[in-house]
Structure formats: C-alpha cells, structure tokens
Amino acid sequence: MSRTTTTGRARRYALRWLALGYLAVVLVGPLALVFWRTFEDGLGPAWNALTTPETIQAFELTLLITAIAVPLNAVFGVVCGLLIVRHRFRGKGLLNAFVDLPLALSPVVVGLSLFLLYGRQGWFGGWLEEHDVHVLFALPGMVLATVFVSLPFVCREVVPTLREIGDEQEQAARTLGANGLETLRRITLPAIRWAVVYGVVLTAARCLGEYGAVAVVSGRVQGQTETATLRVEERYDSFDVQGAYAISLVLALLAVFVLLAMSLLARKENAA
Template identity: 60%
Template sequence: MVKHVLRVIVLIYLLFLLILPVALIGWRTFGDGPGPFIDALTTHSALHAFQVTLVVAGWAVVLNTVFGVVAALLLARHEFPGKRLLNALIDLPLAVSPVVVGLALILVYGTFSPVGGWFEGRGIQIIFSTPGMVLATVFVCLPLVVRSIVPVLEELGDEQEQAARTLGAGGWQTFRRVTLPSIRAALGYGIVLSLARALGEYGAVAVVSGRTVDETQTLTLFVEERFENFDVQASYSAALALAVLAVAGLLATKLLRPRDGS
C-alpha cells in the first residue's frame, strides 16, 4: 500500500512539474500545424541562434573533454599536495550561480580589466563575443566529464596500466590501448552530459554575451527575446527544439551510462 501511494505521489509531482509544461509547449507549438513551427525555425535569426549555440557548445565540450580526462587521471592515479583542494574546485560550478560566473568573467576579461585589455589590444575581444560565451559554458560544464570518469578509474585500478608499462609501452601508448578503452563508456556519458548542459545554458551566457540579435544570441537567449517581443510561435518552437535535444541527450546518457562490471 505504501509503495503504491509513494508511486502516485512521484507521478503527480512529475506530471505537474515536468510533463504538463513540456506537453503544453508542444501543443502550443503545433496548434496551427507544423507549418508555423518550420517557418519559425528557418528564419535568419533562428538559424543564426542555432549556429551560435552549436559553435559555443562544441568548443565547450571539446575543451571540457580534454580537461576532464587529464584531471580525472590526475585525481585517480596520482597523489600530490593540494589534491583535495583541486577536487573541491572542480565541483565549484555546481555551487556557484551561473550569473555570478558571468559577472566574474566580465571582471577578469572585460575591456577595462588588465587581462581583457591585453587581449583587446591584440585584436581579441572576449566579453560580448564567442570566446566569452565559450568560457562561461566551459565553467558551468566543468565537473561533468571529470565526475563521470574518476569513479571508473578508481574501480579499475592501475594494474593493467602498470603491466603495459612493464612490457615497454610508453605513456601515450598505455593510455590509448589500455586506459581509453576502459573509460570509453564513461567518457561518452560525460561528453553527452556536457553537451546537453552546454546547449541549455542561459545564465552565464546571458551575462557575457550582450544578447545581440544575429550576433551573440544562443537558442536559449532567442527563446527569451522572441517571447518578450510577443513572437510566441518562434519562442515556443525554439523551446520545443531545445526540449527535443534534451530528451535526445537523456536517451544517449541512458545508452552510454557505465554498467556495473563493465
């Protein structure tokens, strides 16, 4: 009896918090058929927002994948002073508001800061351009690849890697032939999580992008801008596109989730 009551409570909670809002967006989007949905997502502004989103998310995923693998190997395979501090810093993006991240990036890389001024003096604008948006997205996605790989490395141990080195394999060869195949599923899981997080990021990107239409506007910013300008069809269509991407990412994480004993 208690099990059934708890199940009903959970289903009702999910119904009103998740299922109904998403279903309502879908119903509003296709209320007049698929034509307006296609038209809304094929405008110049919408296509540009898709392009900016993919560029920012792509760079963020690549950078976080490289950092995540290196940091995971460092945490799981080595002991060094400050290891606990590094471990804690990696989780910092989970505790800090993305808006605070955006403000901090402006203070460091803004035009009137020493670092930002140095870059702009050499023709590289960071804030209110793609590099700043990439930095903001990298920050909010920082822990995802690391936290996907570290438990797998700790569970596997380093016996196989030591055996490979004993047989004469170098560091890169050991990583490519022994370590990488062992963490492939966990790495894929972390990459998909990072991609999903990057595609849906709003707060930090909104602060550092300047929200310039057709220049620094991601899909999440496009949704807000179109809704504020009473273009609800474009807003709902873009929101549904983001929801579909999120569901696809969720399905991918289920397929790539490391299984016990793998």
C-alpha cells in the same frame, strides 16, 4: 499472502505513483504545454518562426559553441580525473573541490567574473584592447562561459570509474615495457570509455541549454551573439509567444534525445 507482504507491496506502489505524479507535474506537464502552445495555430506559424535567419543563426551558434566546449571539457575531464585518482601532489584536494565549483556557483556570477577578467577595466582588458582582441560580446567569451559551467561532468564520471577499475592492469602494462602514452591508449582509455562518453553526453546537454553566463557576456546581438536560449527570451519579450514556444520545443526535443542517448549508453555499459 501475508499481511506484511501486502502492506509492503502497497507502499511500493504508492511510492511509485507518487514519483510518477511528481514527474508529471514538474516535467511532463510543462513539456506538454509547450508542445500544445507551439502547434495550437497549426504547423505553419511554428515553422515560420523556426526558419527565420535570426533563429537559424542562433541554433548554428549554439551548436558551434557546443562543438568547441565539449571536446575541451572531455580532454580536461580525463586529464583531471587521472590526476585526482592516479597521482599524489600538493593541492590535490583543492583541485578536487574546484572541479565542483561550477555546480555550486550561479552562472550569472560566472559571467560577471569574466567581465572582471576581460572587460575594459579587467585584469586583461587593457592588453586585449591594445591588440584588438575581442572576448566579451563575441564568440570567445561565450565559449569560455559555456566551458566553465559544463566543466565538471566528464571528470565526475571518470573519477569513480578509475577508482573502481584500480590500476593493476596499468602497472602490469608498465612492467611489460609500455610507456605512459601506450598505457593510456591501450589500457586506461578503453576501460573508461563509457564514463567518458556518458560525461560527454551530459556536457553537451548542459552546453545546449546554457543561458545565465552566456546572457551576461554575449551582448545579445541578433544574428551575431544570440544563442537559441537567448532567442527564446528575445521572442517572448517581443510578444512572439509562439516563436518562443517553437524554439523551446526544439531545445526540449534535443534534451529528450540526450536522455535517450544516455539510456542507450547505460544499456551498452551494463552489457559490456
């Protein structure tokens, strides 16, 4: 074995261990600490913390918001991806840039912008108050905040896939007499299905873990507008540290489940 080969292999091992060590310090270590602190006094206290009516309602509200936001962003992502890749129109570059805005904008700023729109002194606040429509400190505002922060993921998975597959099959389908809806249903959607699913998984993960924007617009009313992430902060501020760790552990397990789902989807996509 040559000296060059040995040196190259040593560098690869060094980089590999460096990456694993970084992940252990940044990711695995904190998760292990959360797990240990959750069960350091046994299963009973953690179970009691997770089964309180307020905590159950917080998880139910989190799942409800996710169930609303994910389909909305899935439809938007597919439509927006088709517009960006398959059509030419004025403002296309601007639309493409705006899709990435939630990735660059602080979630707290998103929440404050919703106040400027739907607050009492906002653009639509007066009309909403006259018609007794509640957006802020209610479910609609929390859904809007979550939809905004999780908006780009499906679109950003669909766009490169559409560019990669091209439009030859779609043109052939139209040549054979298929209308736009038939082409979308039989040609386009099957071709991008894994990109859509992958984007949906990422969107769901972002919705489950959202804190900043929702914290601004929710009002944090226990049993009404408190999500799981807000419940963690409330328990910690109330000196119920183990309860906060127990809820955090459930959220971490949901994140791990999402990662496993992404890995399985990637394998199926490669095998397809």
